Amino acid sequence: MTASLLEVDDLHVRFSVSGGGLLGSGRRMLHAVNGISFKLAKGECLSIVGESGCGKSTTALAILGLQEPTEGTIRYRGQPLTGTGAPGRMQRAKAVQMVFQDPYASLNPRQTVRASLAAPLRLHGITAASEIADRIEVMLGNVGLTPEQALRYPHEFSGGQRQRIGIARALILEPEIVVLDEPVSALDVSIRAQIINLLLDLQEKLGLAYLMISHDLSVVEHMSDRVLVMFFGQVVEEGGWRDIFEKPAHPYTRRLIAAIPDPYAEQNPLRQQDRLPGVPPLDGRGFASDCSTAPDVFSAPARSELVEIALGHRVRLVPAD
Amino acid sequence: MRLGFNFWLGAGLTALVVLAGILAPWIAPFDPVLDADLMNSELPPDATFWFGTDGQGRDVYTRILYGAQISLTVGVVSQLINSIIGVTLGMTAGYWGGWWDDLVNGVTNVMLAIPSLIFALAVMAVLGPGLPSLLVALGLTNWSWTCRIARSSTLSLKSLSYVQAAQTLGYGDLRIMFTQILPNIMGPILVMATLGMGSAVLSEAALSFLGLGIQPPFPSWGSMLTDARQLIQLAPWVAIFPGLAIFLSVLGFNLLGDGLRDSLDPHMRTRNP
Amino acid sequence: MTVPLLDIRELCLGLAVGRSVVRPLLKDVSFQIMPGEAYGLVGESGSGKSVTSLAVMGLLKKPLAVSGGEILFKGENLLALPKRAMRRLRGNRIAMIFQEPMTALNPLSTIGRQIAEMFVLHQGKNWDEAQELAVEALMSVRVPNPDRRARNYPHQMSGGLRQRVMIAMALACNPDLLIADEPTTALDVTVQAEVLRLIKELCAERGTAVLFISHDLGVIASICQRVGVMYAGCLVEENETRALFTDPRHEYTRGLLGALPRFGSRSQHGRQRLVDIDSIIADRSKLVETRFIAPRCAEEGSRS
16 A cells, blocks of 8 residues: 555534524534545545535535635645645645536636646746746647647637646646546536546556546446545545445445436346345444435534444444443 | 627717817817907807807817817726726625625725715815816726626636636635636626716716816816806807717717627627637 | 327427528427327437427527427427417426426425416416315425425425426426426436436326436436437437447447446446547548437337
8 A cells, every 4th residue: 555645634624604693693503524534545546425515525625725624634745734834825736636527617718728727837937938838738638639729718619628628727737636526527428438538547647646526426436446425524434446336335325326327227236226235244333324314514413433344445333332 | 799889889989089089189270278269259150160169269169179188088097097996896805705805895885875976076175176186086986886896706706616726726816816807807897997987077077067177278078068057048059069079978988888798798709719 | 009199290490590590400300209108318418409398398489490390299280389379288288397496486486386376377276276286296296294395485495305396396287298308417316316216106107208308328218218319400319218228229329328437337347448439430420311210119108
């Protein structure tokens, strides 16, 4: 096991929201993320899956420095990214970058492709025109665009091409970690495959570590090495992709998998609920909830813990008393 | 971009005012101030004095040409000041939020509650009459709408992922505002400024009419109207032509602004390479 | 031989300026939906699947205009129908549910009242009766505590519940045809599965035919008996659902299916590269020249 690039330890994010009273009285704390911990190794693809409101995007924003965590630490190569000793945007930019969901909102309509790639380079001290031009050309080649296209504006590109530009922008500073926020869910089916292939190629070629946020389990299964399943701010199950998709233990994970719309469901042994392997013995401990109803987001969750049921495969259970 | 008839009419009228102002020293047949001749006072329009003469025998046509300089200066400079104040406050308030946003919002609401002409009058009363104080007064009074528009556009842009992308790339806040936000909110701001130019011309006329703006004998359309007050029965042309000039230039600015707004509407935009 | 409920014949429509179509969006689209059948239209953005449904509903807005073909509903050409008659059909015999239920519901009126309105409008019930029927309708779409929920406003409900309310409204008058345009795209996966099951069961129970429009092949497969694949305004392939997915005949369908990451395939075969549709289709403009429409067999139309 290689040393981890990114370590997230007991991350909490709480938002203060207005309770609706006059003059903002009755403000309450919304618990968006409740104690998430994980490690991301070099070259690995870790996916966080869950439904809207589960805290997966908030977790990603905290790692990118766009959201201040309430508690907990995030370390990059052992150096804290949070708290008082946290580096500024400039240093962070070379560590973590992001590919956004909506290719139509993620590019500045008034900047040519070249301008949006050159500006970050200049900002980070690369001023020689020839070097900038070289790096842009190489990067465009990496994502499958031609140098001539660099002079165009975003509205001249299709959704798939825009997503390629977004990927080029995320990679231009040569970060080691890329956060992928639903990278293909806004794209047409035939374009999705091209972008997924491109992301996997780039991961291998550049040794990137991906942290992918997604609700599309087919894509997650295809791309991930490890998976975290989140439900209302907590990890309910985590493990290697085989653990999660072949031997899901938590009822919520099972429900997510059962809900995948899949034209080939009947031919797929993993989709036959009765053929799923039984839940391993839990030593008298039970699941905190089956996650069929939404918990109260304004209070801290009930006491529970992640228990390792197989090597690297952990499930959230209520401790035995 | 497809531009409608209104835009071209507005652009034409505006161009007419601009040309009149710039070319006044060459195309005006007389001097606006020095060629006063009481022998020729209150003459109706004829071949020599196209728009007639005023109470002191000065050529109204000449004075209207020179008056365009004042009106343009007032319109452009006051709107420049307005836009700079409005955009700076609105964009930073929208981007940073928090107490700064609350403060800017509060001040904007107060400004909107005071009638702008009354506020300008107060400023003029403090600074004294004259062109520079007129510019300052009009520049300080009309930024609240610009500020509101800049703030709300910034708020909606801030949530777009290209602004987040700029943050993750290490851009500082000011750089983000200048490179990512400002170019994308310029459209509505430009429209506001053009529409504001019309109202600034009107305000200048009003303040000059009240004797607080441009001081005689220098011509501005407003002060010409003031002078024409006593002559309106005797020599209506002394009032009609400056009034017409104000009307046409304000109409021009407004049509230009409307046309710009339509053409900047993304639904109307076709490919512009 | 059963008469089709909806019979679309060589429908052409496009962007029109004056009387002439300047940009065709649909080219000779023909398909039939039998009574009680769930028919799926699948395609990528811009393929013309949504304008097809708008044309059936008579909701095309300028500059869109039909330039040819017929839309026969129970043998009557909807395109020739006067506006009043069309309005009587809409919501009564043909109902529609949309992708974003929030925009389709009136935010200022309780949902009970909005459902009741359907009964008042189309069945001439009085308000008291209609209110009771509305609660029953909510119950039928399995909304918990229907009589309490009937007094809720749309913003007080989750996206999944709102979509159930939309379904209750759409099915209120027992329409013959339900048009569903991406009804689950905005929903979470587990909620999507519930809503799909609901549509499937309710329509089967009542014998309502469904025209289901989606970009998601998995969703289409889970609800429809027969599927049409649209590309660039043409129906390029049509077949029984299972046949279409196991034995796609048209090049485009094959590309589309290959491009899909198949759940479970990595477990069985290891990670395989997804098919890049552009690498197997040499010339996209030739795609619409071939069509594969599988004939219906005699048994069709009656649900098994």
